[in-house]
Amino acid sequence: MVKISKNRVKELARLRQKKHRLEEQLVVVEGLRTLSQLKYYGLRPLEQYLGESEQAIWAGVPALQLDAEDFHRICDSDNPQAVAALFALPAAGVKSFKTAFYLDGISDPGNMGSIFRSAAAFGLDALLLSPCCVEVSSPKVIRASLGSVYRVPHAIIELGELSVPGLQLVCAEMEEGTLLQNFRPSDGRLVVAIGSEARGLSRQIREMARESVRIGMEEQMESLNAAMAASIIAYHLHTLEQH
Missing domain, CATH: 3.30.1330.30 (Ribosomal protein L30/S12)
Known part of the structure; x- marks a missing residue:
């Protein structure tokens, strides 16, 4: 050597x-x-x-x-x-998808990497990132993802690109919306929007989305971080696919 x-x-x-x-x-x-x-x-x-x-x-x-x-x-x-x-560097690009997450302003490398790891584990087709998200190819994100940034298709997109016919855009919220265990996606393409724990989702996304879901928690818990919420939602969607 x-x-x-x-x-x-x-x-x-x-x-x-x-x-x-x-x-x-x-x-x-x-x-x-x-x-x-x-x-x-x-x-x-x-x-x-x-x-x-x-x-x-x-x-x-x-x-x-x-x-x-x-x-x-x-x-x-x-x-x-x-x-x-x-x-x-991990190549960006999403050709097509049935189920994806839209990540709005996820700036923490650990959270971003963990979301990629959960997406790989639970079979999400793609991750769509807002332009203000943390760099996917940073070493910290790659480590936190356990290399999943090379496996899960991803792309940086503008919010307006989600305004297309046949796409079901759903916001993940803390207090409002359908309980996750009761949520069933439509037959078309699904995008679940997830914001950072500190800032949540932007007003523009909330105005575009027709519905929202929330994770049922004990009352004394204020919120989950983005990675934990994304993992729970990804697991729920994966379970629905299996049945």
Whole structure:
């Protein structure tokens, strides 16, 4: 295994910044669990980076040896594992869907990644993102999604693109609407709009949507965060599909 050069470390460290990730269309992904999941999905990186005692994950992919200081420079977590890899950014694009979520202003990387992970687990066809959402290709989102950003089709869209015939737009609300356990989608395409816990959904979405759903909770609970709410709704829709 070849030891990485200082110049290469410097190049990879630049990818911690969004500007350079988007310019080069590359991202460093760290962590054995996430990388193992990406391998399971059939993805191959351009390079893999390993500590001295680590084994290569992919055969036939160039492997470079890094020390602890190098990993801290190229990875954005506080305590990076001694394994990482260089991938192309997850490709955006949604060709078609029957069931999707519209994410309105989800700015927390952990929430965004968790929603992608739930979407993959419960078979959502797509995630549609408002322009003000957090960057999907950030390392934190990729880790939180356990690589699901590479599996779930997604696209950034303007709200007006949801105003099409035959599309059922439903708002996920905290206090108003049909109880989720009583909700049954129509036969057409379904989009459930989910907002951030802090700001909720925009007025424009509420005006466009013809109906809303809410998750029944104990009275003393004020709200759920976006990722938890999305997971519960995704599971409910998945259960309906199974029956």
